[in-house]
Amino acid sequence: MNTILNISAYKFVPLPDAHALRELLLERATALQLKGTILLAEEGINLFLAGPEWYVRGFVALLHTDARFADIAPKESWSGTQPFKKMLVKVKNEIIRMNHPTIRPAEGRAPAVPPATVKRWLDQGHDDSGRPVVTLDTRNDFEVDAGTFDGAIDWRITKFTEFPHAVQEHKAELEGKTVVSFCTGGIRCEKAAILMHQMGLEHVYQLEGGILKYFEEVGDAHYHGGCFVFDERRAVDARLEAAPELTQG
Structure with missing residues (x-):
C-alpha cells in the first residue's frame, strides 16, 4: 500500500536570507520526520520531500506562511516506502546550476x-x-x-x-x-x-x-x-x- 507522499516543488524568488532559512526549514522538516533534500540559493528554492501524508502537508502549510512561498503548489506522487535516506537542507550558488548569471x-x-x-x-x-x-x-x-x-x-x-x-x-x-x-x-x-x-x-x-x-x-x-x-x-x-x-x- 502506498502510504508515503512524495512532493517536489521549486520557485525562483530572491532569498537573501538563505542561510538563516536553512536552519529553520531543517528544524521543521526534521520535527515532522520528513526525508529528502531542500536546496536554497539567492535565486530561490528547490525541494524533494517524502513522508506520511499528514506530516508532508503540515510542512507545506508551514512553508505557505512565508509570503514568498505562499503560491508554491507541489507536485505529488506516492510510494510504498520512504525513497530518501536522510533529510538535507543545503545552500548553493544556484538551485539548478547553469553557470549563466544573466539567467534570472x-x-x-x-x-x-x-x-x-x-x-x-x-x-x-x-x-x-x-x-x-x-x-x-x-x-x-x-x-x-x-x-x-x-x-x-x-x-x-x-x-x-x-x-x-x-x-x-x-x-x-x-x-x-x-x-x-x-x-x-x-x-x-x-x-x-x-x-x-x-x-x-x-x-x-x-x-x-x-x-x-x-x-x-x-x-x-x-x-x-x-x-x-x-x-x-x-x-x-x-x-x-x-x-x-x-x-x-
Whole structure:
C-alpha cells in the first residue's frame, strides 16, 4: 500500500536570507520526520520531500506562511516506502546550476504552455499558428534514457552547464519552429527557455510543471518510458508510481 507522499516543488524568488532559512526549514522538516533534500540559493528554492501524508502537508502549510512561498503548489506522487535516506537542507550558488548569471527567472518567467496544450499541439503536429512543434529535452543523458517524448531533441548533455553551449551549436536547427523545452518538474526547462529567448530564438516555451505535471494531467500521450527521479524509486510511470522495469534495472 502506498502510504508515503512524495512532493517536489521549486520557485525562483530572491532569498537573501538563505542561510538563516536553512536552519529553520531543517528544524521543521526534521520535527515532522520528513526525508529528502531542500536546496536554497539567492535565486530561490528547490525541494524533494517524502513522508506520511499528514506530516508532508503540515510542512507545506508551514512553508505557505512565508509570503514568498505562499503560491508554491507541489507536485505529488506516492510510494510504498520512504525513497530518501536522510533529510538535507543545503545552500548553493544556484538551485539548478547553469553557470549563466544573466539567467534570472525571478525577474521574469519564461513563457509556459500547459500539458493539455502541448498534447494538442503534438496530436495535430503543429502549434495554433501552424508552426512545426519540437520538444527539447533539457535533462542529462542518463535521465533521458529512462524515458522521453517521442522524437524529442536530445543533445546528450551530461550536466546542465553544457546546455548553453549546446544551444549555440544547434540554434539553426530550431529557427522557425515552436520549441517546447521540458524537464522533470519545470526548473531546468524554465532556465533553458529564458536562455534560448536571450539567444534570439523567438518561439520558445517551457512545459508547465515538467514531465510530472504532464503525467498528472494528460498521462503518457506522445511519451515513452518513465520519468527519472533522483531517489530510490529511480523512475515513475504515467500513474506517478515507481516504474518496476526501471526501478529494478
